[in-house]
Amino acid sequence: MKSARGLASRxxxxxxxxxxxxxxxxxxxxxxxxxxxxxxxxxxxVTLGPRERGTTGPAGVECRVAPSRQACxxxxxxxxxxxxxxxxxxxxxxxxDMYIMDKAYDAINAYYRNNLEIPGFRKGGNVPESVIMSNVxxxxxxxxxxxxxxxxxxxxxxxxxGDRILADTETIETPTDEMVKALVTRTPFNYQVSADILPEVxxxxxxxxxxxxxxSSSFSQPDEEKVxxxxxxxxxEQAQLNIAVGRNVQRGDMCVVEASCVRKDNGKPALAVPEGxxxxxxxxxxxxxxxxxxxxxxxxxxxxxxxxxxxxxxDESVRGLEVSFKVKVNEIFERKLPDLTDDxxxxxIPNCTSMKECREFLLENIAGGKEEAKMQAIQNAVTxxxxxxxxxxxPESMVVNIGREEYGKRLMxxxxxGQLSPDMVQKLTSEKxxxxxxxKERDTFEMLARASIGVAEIQKLESLxxxxxxxxxxxxxxxKELEAAGENPDAExxxxxxxxxxxxxxxxxxxxxxxxVEYV
Amino acid sequence: xxxxxxxxxxxxxxxxxxxxxxxxREWTKPQIKFFVEDLFNxxxxxxxxxxxxxxxxxxxxxxxxxxxxxxxxxTFAESE
Numbered sequence: 001m002k003s004a005r006g007l008a009s010r011x012x013x014x015x016x017x018x019x020x021x022x023x024x025x026x027x028x029x030x031x032x033x034x035x036x037x038x039x040x041x042x043x044x045x046v047t048l049g050p051r052e053r054g055t056t057g058p059a060g061v062e063c064r065v066a067p068s069r070q071a072c073x074x075x076x077x078x079x080x081x082x083x084x085x086x087x088x089x090x091x092x093x094x095x096x097d098m099y100i101m102d103k104a105y106d107a108i109n110a111y112y113r114n115n116l117e118i119p120g121f122r123k124g125g126n127v128p129e130s131v132i133m134s135n136v137x138x139x140x141x142x143x144x145x146x147x148x149x150x151x152x153x154x155x156x157x158x159x160x161x162g163d164r165i166l167a168d169t170e171t172i173e174t175p176t177d178e179m180v181k182a183l184v185t186r187t188p189f190n191y192q193v194s195a196d197i198l199p200e201v202x203x204x205x206x207x208x209x210x211x212x213x214x215x216s217s218s219f220s221q222p223d224e225e226k227v228x229x230x231x232x233x234x235x236x237e238q239a240q241l242n243i244a245v246g247r248n249v250q251r252g253d254m255c256v257v258e259a260s261c262v263r264k265d266n267g268k269p270a271l272a273v274p275e276g277x278x279x280x281x282x283x284x285x286x287x288x289x290x291x292x293x294x295x296x297x298x299x300x301x302x303x304x305x306x307x308x309x310x311x312x313x314x315d316e317s318v319r320g321l322e323v324s325f326k327v328k329v330n331e332i333f334e335r336k337l338p339d340l341t342d343d344x345x346x347x348x349i350p351n352c353t354s355m356k357e358c359r360e361f362l363l364e365n366i367a368g369g370k371e372e373a374k375m376q377a378i379q380n381a382v383t384x385x386x387x388x389x390x391x392x393x394x395p396e397s398m399v400v401n402i403g404r405e406e407y408g409k410r411l412m413x414x415x416x417x418g419q420l421s422p423d424m425v426q427k428l429t430s431e432k433x434x435x436x437x438x439x440k441e442r443d444t445f446e447m448l449a450r451a452s453i454g455v456a457e458i459q460k461l462e463s464l465x466x467x468x469x470x471x472x473x474x475x476x477x478x479x480k481e482l483e484a485a486g487e488n489p490d491a492e493x494x495x496x497x498x499x500x501x502x503x504x505x506x507x508x509x510x511x512x513x514x515x516x517v518e519y520v
Numbered sequence: 521x522x523x524x525x526x527x528x529x530x531x532x533x534x535x536x537x538x539x540x541x542x543x544x545r546e547w548t549k550p551q552i553k554f555f556v557e558d559l560f561n562x563x564x565x566x567x568x569x570x571x572x573x574x575x576x577x578x579x580x581x582x583x584x585x586x587x588x589x590x591x592x593x594x595t596f597a598e599s600e
């Protein structure tokens with residue numbers, strides 16, 4: 001019933017001022033009508049209204065005819081003030097006039113007209129704004145309009161700062177209620193927005209003079225040694241476990257033990273030793289003196305001994321601490337490794353007929369893998385060096401984004417390995433866990449963020465650009481791969497990703513060529 | 521008892537000064553005329569009524585043409 005009021009007034013000009021105005025007709029009836037109904041709208045707004053569109057008015061008006069980024073900036077932020085905040089963010093005010101508001105209303109009305117099923121109207125038909133509003137719900141409707149206003153204005157809000165604003169870091173600081181109120185009453189308003197800004201890059205020392213120290217341990221091992229290591233590893237995996245009788249524990253045995261561990265200084269539990277009996281592989285033990293003490297025990301034997309935790313232990317909180325172990329050996333299993341026969345060769349590599357052939361195959365593969373490992377090691381070293389060379393405060397949003405990305409990657413890896421149920425994955429995506437992970441790995445993420453900024457800066461300073469052909473080639477090959485895998489690729493997103501990757505690659509190559517590289 | 525109808529057709533008719541309502545099936549045209557004239561303070565020229573297929577048995581639809589350039593104001597129904 002209430003929506004009929006707006007319709008009637010629109011159709012015949014009945015003097016009933018609708019609460020929100022008659023939609024598209026509003027714009028066409030020119031700003032005059034709007035202003036008559038809204039005496040509180042200031043005169044300066046009139047100059048920015050649709051009536052003035054395309055006329056020789058102020059610069060802000062002209063830009064509606066031929067919008068350029070700078071002109072739009074003038075329109076949205078006429079005072080041109082960008083405030084730099086203490087936390088590395090910037091803040092500005094965006095002015096929303098009647099023209100922008102009308103555009104947003106029209107866009108939302110058009111969207112709902114084309115997508116909403118309204119009884120009595122065909123899709124895409126001329127549904128009055130009031131009918132749309134009553135169907136969608138007032139709150140939802142105005143929030144949609146507000147969203148549209150942001151969509152059309154946020155990009156230009158920081159136009160003065162160029163590309164230095166980090167994507168998706170904008171925060172609208174003006175309360176939503178205030179803005180919705182202004183939309184409902186069709187009053188021009190300002191909203192305040194802040195965003196993270198890419199800091200000015202300073203270098204501790206000239207980047208061209210960096211010394212890149214590459215850790216060569218991952219690719220310096222002789223191939224033959226590596227092959228034997230792989231074969232030995234596989235033998236161990238395939239080994240039979242037989243119960244060892246009448247002897248002490250020996251290194252290489254698999255034992256079933258019960259153990260407890262407490263800190264010597266305060267007697268509190270340490271190292272999260274499992275309760276009850278658990279399997280313990282003496283071959284991979286990295287605790288000093290632990291296996292040595294086990295070696296004194298037979299089945300049923302118990303021992304108490306102290307261990308000083310190594311300084312490179314994974315858990316930082318116990319490094320260098322004295323802890324007391326109490327261990328009981330329940331079972332000892334010895335490994336019976338399979339013989340290196342031709343049959344075993346086919347187990348390592350299917351279709352291999354002899355160990356010789358198997359070794360050759362592994363050698364070949366290791367050579368390829370080594371090249372990759374070398375490249376990876378160089379990339380890691382370059383990343384670290386650039387990060388150390390750059391002197392900036394990293395924006396928090398960058399750290400968080402990198403952290404989230406890494407967390408997502410790790411979760412996906414675990415999921416792909418089938419180690420977690422979908423329920424568990426769901427639990428692991430909680431905001432608190434992600435935040436904890438980011439806090440724990442903050443140093444790494446800050447390093448990556450610094451390196452990323454440094455790489456972009458080097459690319460800019462050295463004018464390293466990816467050719468369009470190279471980009472297209474790479475894009476086509478990846479698109480084909482994705483299509484073959486039955487996925488529907490988002491061309492623009494992939495293109496951007498490939499561009500960033502290729503640009504980073506160019507920078508890495510440049511650094512490798514122009515800086516001193518040491519293999520350690 | 522009487523409910524204005526908003527559809528594409530009713531909107532088109534509205535621009536020609538014809539207003540569409542759903543109302544009680546028992547009402548006759550003279551009763552409708554009296555009711556509309558009394559409620560909206562207008563003069564009715566003609567009334568056409570029909571029943572929609574699958575319409576509730578208690579309702580029918582009326583298209584009311586007003587005399588001259590008169591318009592209807594639905595503000596009585598505004599809930600705000």
